[in-house]
Amino acid sequence: MPEIIKQILSVVPLAVLLLSLGAAGTSLGLIQANTDNGIACRFFITYTQAMNSSLINYNVPTCKLSVASAAIATICLALLTAIELISVLFQINVKRLIAVIIQAGFFVGSILFLLITMIVVSAGWGKTCATYKNIMSLDGNIDCTGPQYFSGVGPYAPNGADFITAAVLAGVGAAIAAGAFCYSIVKLMRRSKDDNETTLNY
Template sequence: MIRAANNNQVLSLAFFVILLVSLGAAGTSLGLLQANINNGIYSRCHFFITYTQAMNSSLLNYNLPTCKLSIASATIATICLALLTAIELISVSFQINVKRLIANIIQAGFFVGSILFLFITMIVVSAGWGKTCATYRNITSSGGTPRSLFNIDCTGPQYRSSVGPFAPNGADFITAAKCSGVANVLAIITLSFFVAKRIRSRLSDEYTPLIKINDYELT
């Protein structure tokens, strides 16, 4: 019994560490997105820019809903992971094993929410910035110069007439997408841990009465 308790404690600690790393990755993604979207005149939304938009010098803010979606989904995912991490921290610190069905359903909901919204963030950021880079790359390769506020550097900060750097920083968007992907994978792993832990706890509860009955018969 002592060995089983120690194993459960080790699993809970590993579960908490993975959750904490996932939370850190999600928070990093959110911070990078906030730093490069709607942060001054040179850092508005630049996702999914088309050829027509790039050639329109009157446009300063392009596809704002997609940027709002990326920040909102990253925020929700970070909140879900923060709540899960807090719950697991309390569980590890006080060795509390939550067995109530409603509590387990709520935790599972947080897991599903974080995985879903991290996936949305990863797709929107990677696809949105990829589309923008492809648009400007095609314009440059065809010999034309877009009449927009500035040309896009896909892997670094932006400069205008040798002045800068300005947002958006392409490297930040790439890192944000990667962090969302890493956080998503870790969230899936922790969800698997969570399900396995609950199944093991339920099986343990089912076998405990049988052990007690057998002990009583032996005495």
């Protein structure tokens, strides 16, 4: 294989991880901005809750879960990106079993928590929108695809478009991370095969 191709392939995992990290970080930022870091929550609002005018925040644990899962995924991806960057800069190949297991754990963790983020945000906001859509007396109180306006005053959080974007980015980030994980497995298997062939030749 030409050397230039090898050099390009060596930075592919880093580029993919950077994309996944960017998606996860952006998703986290959008969720934090629209939930006041998980405190001001409007996920999974039911009919009873919507009709209770004394409620200000709804189902706060679900928003905190979405923030926490996105944050954990972002941290895992940041660590993976740092490991891959060091590997590229210093031409270090991870061969020790413990290091491979740690990397695999970070990959699985990032994918799992991004999927949790996607599910909680999309299902939570979807439930809220469905509830308000079915209450004719409250029609117009929730904009599912934009910022909120009350009596013509606004805009206020949450921005429905941001929630949709956050869920999509979490899903995209998970898919990209899964692709990077598969690529790293293939690369590790190929490296092991090359090492075995080298050993046999000697």
